[in-house]
Every structure is written in C-alpha cells, then in structure tokens.
Amino acid sequence: ILAPVFLRRNIHASLVIQLPSPPRPGNARxxxxxxxxxxxNVGKSSLFNAxxxxxxxxxxxxxxxxxxxxxxxxxxxxxxxxxxxDIYGSLRxxxxxxxFVDIAGLVAGASNGEGLGxxxxxxxxxxxxxxxxxxxxxxxxxxxxxxxxxxxxxxEVIDIELGxxxxxxxxxxxxxxxxxxxxxxxxxxxxxxxxxxxxxxxARLCVLGEGELEITRGLNLLTMKPVVYAANVAxxxxxxxxxMARAVQEHAAARGSVAVRVSARVExxxxxxxxxxxxxxxxxxxxxxxxxxxxxxxxxxxxVLGLVTYYTAGEREARAWTIPxxxxxxQAAGVIHSDFERGFIRAETVGFQDLVAVGSEKVARExxxxxxxxxxxxxxxxxxxxxxxxx
Numbered sequence: 001i002l003a004p005v006f007l008r009r010n011i012h013a014s015l016v017i018q019l020p021s022p023p024r025p026g027n028a029r030x031x032x033x034x035x036x037x038x039x040x041n042v043g044k045s046s047l048f049n050a051x052x053x054x055x056x057x058x059x060x061x062x063x064x065x066x067x068x069x070x071x072x073x074x075x076x077x078x079x080x081x082x083x084x085x086d087i088y089g090s091l092r093x094x095x096x097x098x099x100f101v102d103i104a105g106l107v108a109g110a111s112n113g114e115g116l117g118x119x120x121x122x123x124x125x126x127x128x129x130x131x132x133x134x135x136x137x138x139x140x141x142x143x144x145x146x147x148x149x150x151x152x153x154x155x156e157v158i159d160i161e162l163g164x165x166x167x168x169x170x171x172x173x174x175x176x177x178x179x180x181x182x183x184x185x186x187x188x189x190x191x192x193x194x195x196x197x198x199x200x201x202x203a204r205l206c207v208l209g210e211g212e213l214e215i216t217r218g219l220n221l222l223t224m225k226p227v228v229y230a231a232n233v234a235x236x237x238x239x240x241x242x243x244m245a246r247a248v249q250e251h252a253a254a255r256g257s258v259a260v261r262v263s264a265r266v267e268x269x270x271x272x273x274x275x276x277x278x279x280x281x282x283x284x285x286x287x288x289x290x291x292x293x294x295x296x297x298x299x300x301x302x303x304v305l306g307l308v309t310y311y312t313a314g315e316r317e318a319r320a321w322t323i324p325x326x327x328x329x330x331q332a333a334g335v336i337h338s339d340f341e342r343g344f345i346r347a348e349t350v351g352f353q354d355l356v357a358v359g360s361e362k363v364a365r366e367x368x369x370x371x372x373x374x375x376x377x378x379x380x381x382x383x384x385x386x387x388x389x390x391x
Contacts, residue, residue, distance in 0.1 A: 035101040035127055037120065039145050039154060044133075048072070048102040050268035051294070070102040077295050080352055080382060081320045084311055087360060090318040096309060098298065121165050125220055129305050131297060132158065133230035133262060136244035137237070151231070151244045152251050159202065162222040167197040169219060189215045197223070205256055226304035227252075229259040230297055238263045238293065239286030258304065260296040267294060308381035311352070312336070329377040333387045343391035347373045352382035 038044045052072040075095040085093040103123045124130070134151045135144070146153070174190050189212045196206040202223035208216065216224060229252040231245035241249075241261050252259035266285065270278050287293065302308075306325040310332055311318065323332050329349075334341030354369045355361065364370050379385070 035103045035123060036133075037103045037124065037130075037158075038133060039135075039157065045070075045102055048100060050264060050271055051100060072100050073097045074100055076298055076320070076322075078309070078320055080309075081311065081318055083356060084313045084352070084384065085318040087355065088313045088318055089315055090313060091315065092317045094317055094319040096320045096322045098301075121162075121222065124162070124222055124225075127225060129226045129228070129301060131228040131230055131301060133232045133264075134248050136231040136242060136248060137234040139234075149244070151248050155229070155248070155251060159223070160200075163197050163200065163202065166203055166221045166223050167194065169221065170194045170197065173219070185212070186215050188212075193219075193221070202227075202255060227255070227257045228297065228300040228304055229257055230262045231259055233261055233263050235263050235266045235269075235285055237261075238266055258300050260300050262293055262297055308379065310379050310381070310383040310385055312386065313384060323379060325381075327379050328375060329373050329379055329385070329387075330375050332379045332385070333389065336387070339391045340387050340389050343389040344375060345388040345390055347377065348386040348388070349373045349377070350384050351380070352384055355384055 036044045036048050048070065051074050075097055078095050081093050081095055084090070101123070103120060132155065134154055135149055136151050138149055146157075170190050170193050174187070174194070189208065192208065192212075193203050193206050193216070196203060203216070203221045204224050204226065229248050231241065231248040233242060233245050237245065238261060245259075245261055249259040266282075270281065273281055282288070282293075302322075307322055308325045308327075309320050309322055311320055313319070321332065321335050323335055329347040330341045330344040333344050333347065348370055349372075350361070350364050350370045355364050358364045358367060358369060361370070
C-alpha cells in the first residue's frame with residue numbers, strides 16, 4: 001500500500017515552556033505542552049490570552065490570580081508548510097501545535113511550600129523543558145512584586161527555589177541509600193548532583209556520562225530540564241533589545257542556556273491583525289524574519305529539545321509533524337499511525353529546499369531528487385515524506 005499521507009496593550013509576563021515526556025527516538029510526540037510560569041503579578045495570564053487570542057484565563061492584577069492551570073493549543077507558525085500547500089495545491093495546511101498551560105506564580109520560599117509553591121513545583125516537574133520569560137521593561141503602571149525591575153534577580157528567585165527543591169530530592173534519596181541498598185554508581189551520581197546544586201548551579205551543568213544521565217531520569221529534577229530565557233521587552237525594544245535583555249542573554253550563556261527577545265504587548269496586538277497587517281506592524285517596529293518574538297521562541301524550544309519537523313503533502317492536505325532528532329523513518333511514520341511503523345517498507349523522501357527549487361513533485365522525481373529511504377534512514381529537518389507500508 002502506498003500511503004501519501006496528506007492526511008495594544010498592558011501585557012508583560014514571565015513564561016516557562018514545558019513539553020510532555022523526554023523526547024527521544026522511539027518515543028516521538030506530535031504535540032508539545034507549554035507551561036507559562038513566572039513571578040506573581042507580572043501578566044503571565046495576559047500573555048497566555050494573547051497567544052491563544054482568547055480571554056480564557058483571568059488576568060487580574062494581583063498575586064496568585066491563576067491557581068488551577070488553564071490550557072490551550074497554539075498552532076506553530078511555519079512558512080515552509082504554507083509553501084508546500086501551494087506546491088501541492090493542498091485544500092488545507094495543518095501545522096504542528098504547542099499546548100500552553102498557564103501555571104500559578106512562584107515566590108521566594110516556594111520550595112518550602114510558600115505561596116502556591118508546592119502546586120507550582122508539581123506542575124513544573126511534569127515539564128520536559130522550561131522557557132523562562134523575564135520582565136525587561138519599565139512601566140510604572142505595572143507593579144513589580146519585588147518593588148524594582150531586576151531581570152537577573154528575578155531569574156535567581158526561580159532558580160534558587162528550583163535548585164532547593166532538587167537538593168531536597170537528592171538529600172532524601174541519599175538518606176534512604178542504606179535502606180534501599182543503593183548502588184555505588186547511583187550514589188556517586190547523587191553526590192555529584194548535590195555538589196553542583198550546593199554551589200548554586202543547576203543540575204543540567206553537572207558533567208555526567210550517558211549511563212549516569214540515565215540514572216538521573218528517574219529523579220525528574222527541575223533544574224535538569226533545558227531552559228530558554230525569553231527577555232520580555234517593550235515593543236520599541238523588540239528589534240534591538242535593551243540593557244536588561246542583554247543581561248538576561250549573558251546570564252543564559254553562563255548557565256549553558258539560550259535567550260530570545262519577545263514582547264507580550266506586541267503578541268497581544270498581533271492577535272487582531274491579518275497576515276499582511278502583521279508583517280507591516282512588525283516592520284514598523286524594525287522586526288524582520290524570525291529573529292524575535294513567538295517564532296524565535298518556538299525555534300529555541302525545538303533546538304534545546306533536539307526536535308525536528310518533517311512534512312507529508314498531497315492534494316487533500318499538507319501537514320507538519322514534530323519528532324525527536326535522530327528518529328528513524330519507521331519511528332517518524334509511527335507518529336502518524338502505529339500501523340505505518342509496524343508495516344514500514346520504505347519512505348519516498350525529498351528535501352524541502354530541493355522540492356521548492358524545482359517547483360513540483362513531478363519535476364523532483366524526473367530529476368532524481370526523490371530518494372527511496374529504508375528502515376535505518378535518520379529523518380532530517382524539513383524532509384517531505386510519503387510512506388509505503390504493508391500490514
């Protein structure tokens with residue numbers, strides 16, 4: 001069976017992105033779950049509403065407005081998908097998505113249960129990555145919970161609480177070691193992690209071998225998760241940033257992370273504009289391409305989690321699929337349906353750029369651009385694939 005499966009204003013926030021389970025080849029996920037978190041009273045629920053273009057979350061200006069997480073789904077912007085739909089004359093284009101979760105705020109002492117700390121930490125522990133959006137703007141009309149805007153200090157409030165929570169997990173584990181006849185290798189790993197956490201550094205900076213990393217998976221440490229820092233700036237600073245955003249970038253680099261610029265205010269305004277108006281609005285701010293904003297945020301999350309996107313396309317639909325980097329062709333096919341992986345024969349594959357260069361699948365085939373890939377093929381980002389299978 002040949003299966004061509006075509007199958008403005010006043011919004012500032014801190015934000016965290018989470019994704020379902022550790023994305024590894026063989027455990028591919030098609031949906032990404034993103035949790036918004038931050039210090040109380042920073043407008044994270046307003047950002048949530050802007051991204052979803054729907055006022056589903058309370059956005060009042062007081063701490064702990066959000067107690068139970070709100071959830072919503074956002075389509076991932078993808079110009080490649082739009083181009084494929086044009087090439088194939090697809091009736092519809094279906095992007096991959098991010099599932100956003102608006103989580104209660106964090107305060108100093110959260111690791112000891114202060115504020116809604118226990119609930120916050122429990123929600124973060126379910127994440128696979130964190131995008132920490134940090135306030136990098138001055139606005140007398142938006143009260144800062146600490147009284148003054150200091151991005152690095154804000155970051156440290158959350159980092160300290162996450163680190164203390166992890167250290168508590170490690171110490172409890174070490175304390176039970178004799179009772180559980182803990183293995184020597186596990187104890188060495190725990191002691192290494194404790195030393196790093198004691199020094200105020202996140203667990204992800206601990207130097208561990210592959211076997212040691214496997215031991216840490218069961219611990220589900222908060223500071224082991226990869227982090228993207230999002231410097232939330234005023235609209236006039238979105239294009240070039242400011243001193244506060246640069247401080248966030250330096251902090252991120254020192255922690256082995258990356259930083260991007262976003263503006264919750266701009267994202268809110270973009271919700272009311274169509275495609276042409278959006279481009280015009282961004283150009284007026286000096287913003288071009290995907291260097292800043294929601295697109296850059298999504299790209300950074302994909303990078304830190306090692307995710308790639310491949311496509312299927314035909315007359316009925318063009319569709320984007322997200323998989324972990326390093327996935328084989330059968331594993332990628334399994335994201336569509338388990339039968340595709342179980343009965344995989346081969347995958348007719350063409351690179352996105354090669355397809356665009358010649359303008360159609362027919363010409364790509366005539367010029368030998370379409371390859372027949374087998375079970376060991378590692379799917380590359382932007383591959384366009386048709387699967388052949390038999391069950």
